[in-house]
Amino acid sequence: xxxxxxxxxxxxxxxxxxxxxxxxxxxxxxxxxxxxxxxxxxxxxxxxxxxxxxxxxxxxxxxxxxxxxxxxxxxxxxxxxxxxxxxxxxxxxxxxxxxxxxxxxxxxxxxxxxxxxxxxxxxxxxxxxxxxxxxxxxxxxxxxxxxxxxxxxxxxxxxxxxxxxxxxxxxxxxxxxxxxxxxxxxxxxxxxxxxxxxxxxxxxxxxxxxxxxxxxxxxxxxxxxxxxxxxxxxxxxxxxxxxxxxxxxxxxxxxxxxxxxxxxxxxxxxxxxxxxxxxxxxxxxxxxxxxxxxxxxxxxxxxxxxxxxxxxxxxxxxxxxxxxxxxxxxxxxxxxxxxxxxxxxxxxxxxxxxxxxxxxxxxxxxxxxxxxxxxxxxxxxxxxxxxxxxxxxxxxxxxxxxxxxxxxxxxxxxxxxxx
Amino acid sequence: xxxxxxxxxxxxxxxxxxxxxxxxxxxxxxxxxxxxxxxxxxxxxxxxxxxxxxxxxxxxxxxxxxxxxxxxxxxxxxxxxxxxxxxxxxxxxxxxxxxxxxxxxxxxxxxxxxxxxxxxxxxxxxxxxxxxxxxxxxxxxxxxxxxxxxxxxxxxxxxxxxxxxxxxxxxxxxxxxxxxxxxxxxxxxxxxxxxxxxxxxxxxxxxxxxxxxxxxxxxxxxxxxxxxxxxxxxxxxxxxxxxxxxxxxxxxxxxxxxxxxxxxxxxxxxxxxxxxxxxxxxxxxxxxxxxxxxxxxxxxxxxxxxxxxxxxxxxxxxxxxxxxxxxxxxxxxxxxxxxxxxxxxxxxxxxxxxxxxxxxxxxxxxxxxxxxxxxxxxxxxxxxxxxxxxxxxxxxxxxxxxxxxxxxxxxxxxxxxxxxxxxxxxxxxxxxxxxxxxxxxxxxxxxxxxxxxxxxxxxxxxxxxxxxxxxxxxxxxxxxxxxxxxxxxxxxxxxxxxxxxxxxxxxxxxxxxxxxxxxxxxxxxxxxxxxxxxxxxxx
Numbered sequence: 033x034x035x036x037x038x039x040x041x042x043x044x045x046x047x048x049x050x051x052x053x054x055x056x057x058x059x060x061x062x063x064x065x066x067x068x069x070x071x072x073x074x075x076x077x078x079x080x081x082x083x084x085x086x087x088x089x090x091x092x093x094x095x096x097x098x099x100x101x102x103x104x105x106x107x108x109x110x111x112x113x114x115x116x117x118x119x120x121x122x123x124x125x126x127x128x129x130x131x132x133x134x135x136x137x138x139x140x141x142x143x144x145x146x147x148x149x150x151x152x153x154x155x156x157x158x159x160x161x162x163x164x165x166x167x168x169x170x171x172x173x174x175x176x177x178x179x180x181x182x183x184x185x186x187x188x189x190x191x192x193x194x195x196x197x198x199x200x201x202x203x204x205x206x207x208x209x210x211x212x213x214x215x216x217x218x219x220x221x222x223x224x225x226x227x228x229x230x231x232x233x234x235x236x237x238x239x240x241x242x243x244x245x246x247x248x249x250x251x252x253x254x255x256x257x258x259x260x261x262x263x264x265x266x267x268x269x270x271x272x273x274x275x276x277x278x279x280x281x282x283x284x285x286x287x288x289x290x291x292x293x294x295x296x297x298x299x300x301x302x303x304x305x306x307x308x309x310x311x312x313x314x315x316x317x318x319x320x321x322x323x324x325x326x327x328x329x330x331x332x333x334x335x336x337x338x339x340x341x342x343x344x345x346x347x348x349x350x351x352x353x354x355x356x357x358x359x360x361x362x363x364x365x366x367x368x369x370x371x372x373x374x375x376x377x378x379x380x381x382x383x384x385x386x387x388x389x390x391x392x393x394x395x396x397x398x399x400x401x402x403x404x405x406x407x408x409x410x411x412x413x414x415x416x417x418x419x420x421x422x423x424x425x426x427x428x429x430x431x432x433x434x435x436x437x438x439x440x441x442x443x444x445x446x447x448x449x450x451x
Numbered sequence: 452x453x454x455x456x457x458x459x460x461x462x463x464x465x466x467x468x469x470x471x472x473x474x475x476x477x478x479x480x481x482x483x484x485x486x487x488x489x490x491x492x493x494x495x496x497x498x499x500x501x502x503x504x505x506x507x508x509x510x511x512x513x514x515x516x517x518x519x520x521x522x523x524x525x526x527x528x529x530x531x532x533x534x535x536x537x538x539x540x541x542x543x544x545x546x547x548x549x550x551x552x553x554x555x556x557x558x559x560x561x562x563x564x565x566x567x568x569x570x571x572x573x574x575x576x577x578x579x580x581x582x583x584x585x586x587x588x589x590x591x592x593x594x595x596x597x598x599x600x601x602x603x604x605x606x607x608x609x610x611x612x613x614x615x616x617x618x619x620x621x622x623x624x625x626x627x628x629x630x631x632x633x634x635x636x637x638x639x640x641x642x643x644x645x646x647x648x649x650x651x652x653x654x655x656x657x658x659x660x661x662x663x664x665x666x667x668x669x670x671x672x673x674x675x676x677x678x679x680x681x682x683x684x685x686x687x688x689x690x691x692x693x694x695x696x697x698x699x700x701x702x703x704x705x706x707x708x709x710x711x712x713x714x715x716x717x718x719x720x721x722x723x724x725x726x727x728x729x730x731x732x733x734x735x736x737x738x739x740x741x742x743x744x745x746x747x748x749x750x751x752x753x754x755x756x757x758x759x760x761x762x763x764x765x766x767x768x769x770x771x772x773x774x775x776x777x778x779x780x781x782x783x784x785x786x787x788x789x790x791x792x793x794x795x796x797x798x799x800x801x802x803x804x805x806x807x808x809x810x811x812x813x814x815x816x817x818x819x820x821x822x823x824x825x826x827x828x829x830x831x832x833x834x835x836x837x838x839x840x841x842x843x844x845x846x847x848x849x850x851x852x853x854x855x856x857x858x859x860x861x862x863x864x865x866x867x868x869x870x871x872x873x874x875x876x877x878x879x880x881x882x883x884x885x886x887x888x889x890x891x892x893x894x895x896x897x898x899x900x901x902x903x904x905x906x907x908x909x910x911x912x913x914x915x916x917x918x919x920x921x922x923x924x925x926x927x928x929x930x931x932x933x934x935x936x937x938x939x940x941x942x943x944x945x946x947x948x949x950x951x952x953x954x955x956x957x958x959x960x961x962x963x964x965x966x967x968x969x970x971x972x973x974x975x976x977x978x979x980x981x982x983x984x985x986x987x988x989x990x
Contacts (some may be wrong), residue, residue, distance in 0.1 A: 050545055053563065057545075059559070060555055060800070063552045084554070086554065087557065179572070180569065181570075215497040378656070383560075
């Protein structure tokens with residue numbers, strides 16, 4: 033056969049998609065993006081202490097992590113949650129679709145409400161947890177730590193629903209703390225006092241709409257605000273101006289992380305490994321193994337992972353349990369090994385701190401059943417506290433306790449208190 | 452009449468690794484190399500004044516760190532310069548880059564498909580799971596499943612336990628990985644042509660199969676093996692070209708007292724009473740050795756260096772049928788200035804990384820169709836690097852060396868040998884492709900070396916020019932590589948061993964076959980192997 037000659041393979045016609053792609057090439061020069069609030073955060077980020085949150089430059093701490101924490105508990109704290117992954121899910125089948133893929137009963141989630149939920153793969157292993165906002169009968173927003181677009185799209189086959197990632201388009205702020213309600217009211221968001229916990233409503237802002245929900249990650253009175261990216265700065269300024277006399281402060285992740293631990297909340301890929309990222313298959317977890325069993329609703333119709341989860345329950349195949357621990361003393365037990373009767377290794381602490389609110393040494397730990405499940409006494413943690421280049425090894429008694437570690441009435445009080 | 456303790460035929464990287472380990476165990480070892488230089492397929496040659504050519508292998512990632520450490524290669528001058536990723540140019544004037552930063556990588560993919568950008572995590576999880584399963588096997592001798600020796604049973608048990616330790620999902624994935632085509636495998640994760648092409652290229656390099664041929668998914672794994680548990684990490688350029696790897700090996704070998712004879716081509720292995728006694732060089736000189744190790748591929752070793760009558764007929768037939776089909780060529784180019792690619796921003800790290808022009812699996816498969824028809828690809832697949840963007844020692848200031856790995860090139864053209872005219876046609880298919888993406892490229896060319904399978908076989912000694920000394924398909928792996936029953940570096944001839952890429956775990960500048968063969972030889976000699984590091988842990 034004769035040698036073929038080469039044909040020029042170029043496509044000649046211009047294409048707007050190609051143009052948009054080409055414009056986006058330059059991202060390689062900025063490995064960590066700024067969020068829509070970045071100009072304000074940079075101005076306040078006196079410590080220049082950044083970390084990578086899903087490709088964004090986010091602050092560990094802005095000026096003083098202790099004071100940032102106390103802003104959450106005593107004043108009002110502003111935390112930029114824009115890097116959180118957000119999906120817009122819309123269509124006549126959106127409710128049925130979300131009911132099919134998430135653990136909780138979405139048909140009972142009314143428009144104007146939010147619920148904390150989780151979703152699993154076919155084997156019943158948790159892909160992620162997150163919050164589902166019902167913005168209208170047919171429109172939802174799903175917020176999560178990890179990214180799930182292929183899974184969400186593939187799961188949508190057969191449903192009249194559209195799924196779009198809107199992380200970059202929508203800026204998010206958490207306003208948390210006892211004075212947060214007063215700040216919003218003073219900023220002129222009339223009617224915000226009517227929001228009960230897990231309610232959401234839309235408010236006018238700068239010729240656009242801001243969605244405010246009474247939700248948060250602190251166990252305190254607090255709100256989350258979502259706004260189109262181009263209205264982010266004016267929203268920030270509006271809140272900061274209104275909150276000046278109520279002690280409003282911008283905060284970084286370290287402070288928020290303390291508050292969430294006091295509230296007993298878990299973080300994907302910190303307290304458990306998500307199913308699409310776990311390289312080692314024994315790290316996968318079912319909802320019952322990370323304290324999310326309460327979400328599983330066997331009464332509702334079929335949902336992803338249902339059969340596997342119910343079978344694991346029936347055949348007692350659940351191998352782990354996530355518990356709250358109260359540890360004697362005051363030295364945090366971060367990543368300590370948990371022992372039964374001081375010698376038998378039964379689990380690992382995933383998060384720990386001295387709680388300034390509870391005045392207790394608290395921790396979240398994963399234990400191997402039956403420890404933490406039917407056997408709940410005689411646990412010990414081995415703390416390796418590095419002090420001036422020496423480990424001070426401590427063996428401390430740990431007690432299984434209910435989460436949250438602190439319960440604040442102001443979180444749920446109606447109407448919210450005017451601090 | 453002196454008899455060496457061991458004679459290693461061929462000074463390629465595996466021959467040298469093997470020789471180093473034997474010499475360090477106290478043996479008196481001679482390496483005989485037909486060329487006037489050592490290196491085999493890992494060489495740096497000054498083919499035009501001022502330019503060093505990595506004229507066969509061209510990047511470094513798979514070389515086992517345990518071997519680098521044992522043989523003190525950094526001390527003997529080896530430096531590997533990591534590079535930052537790579538790109539596929541698209542026909543619409545854009546490109547798809549791979550960046551080392553996870554988020555930059557995702558954003559880059561999202562320019563083409565947000566869905567595929569997010570699918571990468573699951574893909575990378577599955578590939579990593581498989582690499583973790585296979586990587587520990589690289590530095591172990593494959594068990595003989597028909598043997599009842601305690602060690603073989605132990606190794607089989609190890610393999611069985613590793614497999615049994617997998618979840619049902621992983622077992623399914625493992626079987627799929629070892630049998631699927633890379634195209635089908637990628638379809639499970641991605642839907643964008645250029646993104647699939649970007650990953651598929653690792654599935655076809657060095658293999659006479661197309662991206663739609665079953666078995667190519669494993670070839671991809673083989674290329675990812677260097678990246679598990681941080682043992683090596685990124686792909687890199689050996690400073691001074693790939694010859695720096697074998698130069699360091701040769702220096703290490705000599706420092707431990709080894710002897711190398713270059714310009715000494717072996718005509719045949721000297722066999723008496725079914726036992727190797729040495730080698731006969733091309734001039735007729737006989738060199739005696741208590742054992743002989745061949746770094747040459749299995750076909751060259753047993754069809755050219757050993758007389759047929761010495762071999763059992765089944766063995767002979769299996770060696771003849773071993774798949775070692777030539778599929779690629781090399782175009783090595785000296786340039787008087789850095790080529791420009793208008794699609795790439797001038798400050799793009801891609802200039803320092805690997806570049807490709809085949810932006811769909813369809814195009815790759817069409818390129819393979821040409822191979823099947825016995826001709827070089829009209830629209831070839833190129834793996835192109837310009838190492839001088841990171842290594843100034845290989846070219847005069849401002850000038851550059853470019854290495855183009857070219858696929859597909861058949862071992863024979865339409866059933867006959869390659870001619871010089873064929874080679875020129877092959878060259879033109881490559882230069883024309885580059886020039887379409889890089890205006891003025893032809894004018895920058897100072898010198899060129901073109902190697903079709905004909906030149907690779909004649910000059911390097913790789914049968915049919917196959918870079919892996921035999922294809923990495925499941926039927927030719929583990930205890931079937933190269934021949935069932937002879938996967939443990941031994942042969943039907945007493946005292947004749949193999950240590951090249953034809954043996955487990957296969958090709959690439961990895962060094963594992965050379966090391967594993969040394970371990971087997973020392974076992975036969977009842978010599979200690981304390982100077983050989985254990986394989987890195989995968990936990």
